[in-house]
Amino acid sequence: MDVATYVAKELGYQPDQIEWVETKSADRENALSRGDVKFIAATYSITDERKEKVDFAGPYLLAHQDLLVKSGSDITEATDLNDKKLCSVTGSTSAQNVKKDFAPDAQLSERGGYSECLSALQNGQVDALTTDDSILAGYAAQDQYKGKFKLAGLKLSNENYGVGVKKGDTETVNKINDALKKMVSDKSWEKAVEANFGPAEYKNEPAPQIGNLVK
Template structure:
């Protein structure tokens, strides 16, 4: 399989735990599907392909972003070197199905932990606390969520962000659901929609892109707490425990903070401290 490059933070993380990786697990497995958690063979990991700063498939086929760095670190702790990871695109609407079918071993894709989702999948983490916000054009008069009444509000299919705004804050908002955030951002740029809502981390990643600099602004609202977790097939407690241990190690050895600065620093994103495992902010 072709080696997929990841960011410097992920590469540094690999070096930090080279000894642990070399030890690997006792039960090796040559499975090339969803992979085992004891190393050997390859492992399929679900990420987003269209979220700059979080999960992005670049033009040359490489992958970058905070979720990619987290996934790479976790996979390494499970016994898989970067060239043994196959990143699989998992859109918001497809995540539960991908895990249930075994298409991927775990998913790190801005996957907010909710009670509804916990009925279908298990979660490790959280590994990042984000907040729902709004992205508008730089000259927009939308400064509060209530300003969205009568406005066209975009989010992606399968996400709960826009529906939450309509249900709880702006009942006259006109919802527009697109397949990807890239489509929402293009709609915002063209005027097809008036605002995009999702997590501030995602919006900041887009706003910081070279082609969009100066065109958009974040409203700076904390409309919700979004506890990013790593999704695992329901009932796979062993993998959840191993991933939690990997996340704790990533924080303690400094790789988590390095990944945050590398991926969000250029957007001036003010992140929350690394959350404690199991500490879900409501």
């Protein structure tokens, strides 16, 4: 939200002029093509498949798939999840990726949302939760969870977060790229990372260069 607010300001909009619209993962491309939103900044990974349908500014953050575990957990590698319960949200590929590539004997447990996975982790019903480290750090940084969870610090994938724009709207892409560069140069990017992830002791990657995707 800090990225979206900063970009909107550079496009000429004040915070009270922003209309926040929830867009589910499966509907992001349609929301842009229909013109429901001007741009989307929501852990939106830049992929070749998505680039066929929308244009991207950025990336503005390099994230990685990781594990969230209890603070005293001895899980330090993805292979430690063999014979353990791994939670992810219904429809996500994160847990399947872990089972396929690292821990074939992991027991997958799907929940309707990350909050349900967090409750299950806190109650000992599952041993770990997996998705992007930025999302996990955001939860771990919340007041009610401080000190209860930790990130394993794994880099199971590279996720280049971009700002999605309607296909063909090159002018908006260029303006957002300029805004993102300014956000980094005036230290607003660094402040946003610290404010959102600092309490979780999230070791973020440096700000990526515009157009520099890490495969």
